[in-house]
Amino acid sequence: MKTLKTTLLTFAIILFSIFNSNSANAQEKPQLTDPEIASVAVTANQIDVDYAAIAIKKSSNKDIINFAKTMQTDHLAVIGMATKLAEKLHVTPKSNAVTQSLLDGAKKMKSDLNSKSGKAFNKAYIDNEVAYHKSVIQAVETILIPQTKNSELKDLLIKVLPSLKVHLEHALMVQKNFK
Amino acid sequence: MKKHYFWVGLLSISILVFFSCKNTNDVSSNESNTTNENTKVTPNIFQVSISGMTYMPDTVTATIGDTVIFTNNDIVPHNVTEINNHWASPTLNPGDTWKTVVDSSSDYYCSLHLVMKGRISAK
Numbered sequence: 167m168k169t170l171k172t173t174l175l176t177f178a179i180i181l182f183s184i185f186n187s188n189s190a191n192a193q194e195k196p197q198l199t200d201p202e203i204a205s206v207a208v209t210a211n212q213i214d215v216d217y218a219a220i221a222i223k224k225s226s227n228k229d230i231i232n233f234a235k236t237m238q239t240d241h242l243a244v245i246g247m248a249t250k251l252a253e254k255l256h257v258t259p260k261s262n263a264v265t266q267s268l269l270d271g272a273k274k275m276k277s278d279l280n281s282k283s284g285k286a287f288n289k290a291y292i293d294n295e296v297a298y299h300k301s302v303i304q305a306v307e308t309i310l311i312p313q314t315k316n317s318e319l320k321d322l323l324i325k326v327l328p329s330l331k332v333h334l335e336h337a338l339m340v341q342k343n344f345k
Numbered sequence: 346m347k348k349h350y351f352w353v354g355l356l357s358i359s360i361l362v363f364f365s366c367k368n369t370n371d372v373s374s375n376e377s378n379t380t381n382e383n384t385k386v387t388p389n390i391f392q393v394s395i396s397g398m399t400y401m402p403d404t405v406t407a408t409i410g411d412t413v414i415f416t417n418n419d420i421v422p423h424n425v426t427e428i429n430n431h432w433a434s435p436t437l438n439p440g441d442t443w444k445t446v447v448d449s450s451s452d453y454y455c456s457l458h459l460v461m462k463g464r465i466s467a468k
Contacts, residue, residue: 236457240421245441247420325397325420334400335460 188270195309200316202204204252206268206322207323210302211241211248213272217298221278221291230288230341233295236334244326251322289344296341306330326345388412388446393463395423395437395455400463407447408468413442426456433467 198206198273214237221272263293275294282290306323388409392400396418405413415425417437425443426433431451434443447467455461 232456239457243421328398329419329421332458332460336458339459 179306190333191209196262198258198262198264198309198313200314200319201257201260203310203323204248204257204265204319205265205313206305206325208248208259209265209268211245213268213342214295214298215241215245216272216276217279217291217294218245220276221287224279224283224287225291227288228342229233231290233292233336233340236336237295240333242330244329247322255316257319278287292337292341292344294314295325295337296334299330299337303327308332357455384398386410390414392416394418398458398461400425400461403463404466405464405468406466409447409449411447412444413465414442416440416442422457423461424457425453428452428454 218234218238218241221230222238223233225234251257279287279290279294306327311320311323311327314323354449370446373396383426386408389407391405391407391413393405393415395415398419407413415434415437417423420439422436422438424436425436425445428451432445433456434445436457437443447465450467452463453463453465
């Protein structure tokens with residue numbers, strides 16, 4: 167349990183330090199190009215698809231499974247749209263420091279989730295979904311949308327935002343059952 | 346001979362009057378039907394767009410017998426599920442439509458995104 171809390175905290179700190187919009191110095195925010203933003207968007211969605219796959223495999227709680235299936239469907243839909251758009255715009259998503267940080271954090275989190283079972287797993291999964299969506303929403307609002315140059319890519323990110331917010335509300339609703 | 350012409354004329358006039366009255370009755374009957382059909386209430390059709398993770402409008406006030414058509418204009422799949430599961434749409438992928446005929450007031454939600462809610466208020 168302690169390990170999980172530490173990992174969640176570490177992951178939150180990583181995301182916070184990458185994405186925090188309240189930083190006094192705007193120069194601390196990562197400056198991303200459109201191909202890098204496309205990479206961050208696809209990676210962030212894929213990470214949540216991966217978490218969902220673990221939940222569907224490990225949990226037997228219907229609320230958790232329902233939520234995880236929705237995450238899988240919705241985030242795969244966004245990846246599909248982003249990939250299609252990147253092809254249309256001849257943009258090749260470019261890996262960058264933010265993508266790498268996301269992947270590093272996810273690796274740790276997946277390891278922790280895989281070490282849990284039963285109620286402990288359900289709580290860990292949904293707690294992470296709440297924290298993850300909060301961080302990603304902040305990143306999309308304060309970094310990805312403002313820094314995107316291409317209008318179609320910007321429009322896609324704007325369209326994705328309501329679904330992320332609804333996912334967060336849904337996660338908070340499920341989380342109440344695991345306090 | 347004159348008498349003969351008289352009776353033939355009278356018969357012709359009687360026939361004309363008969364058919365004339367019959368046609369008049371027919372017309373008034375048709376008009377009456379038309380009037381009845383016109384006074385029949387045509388069911389209304391209401392459109393609900395699913396967009397930006399909301400049902401728009403989120404409340405439809407309709408009369409029993411009206412139709413509500415849901416169109417998924419969003420980027421992810423949704424559905425329309427009555428809160429007590431009395432009725433439910435299949436999964437609506439982006440671009441899909443589904444309709445229901447109003448038979449009572451209903452609260453509904455998306456079972457894929459539990460916070461999405463709407464209402465059909467039947468008059």
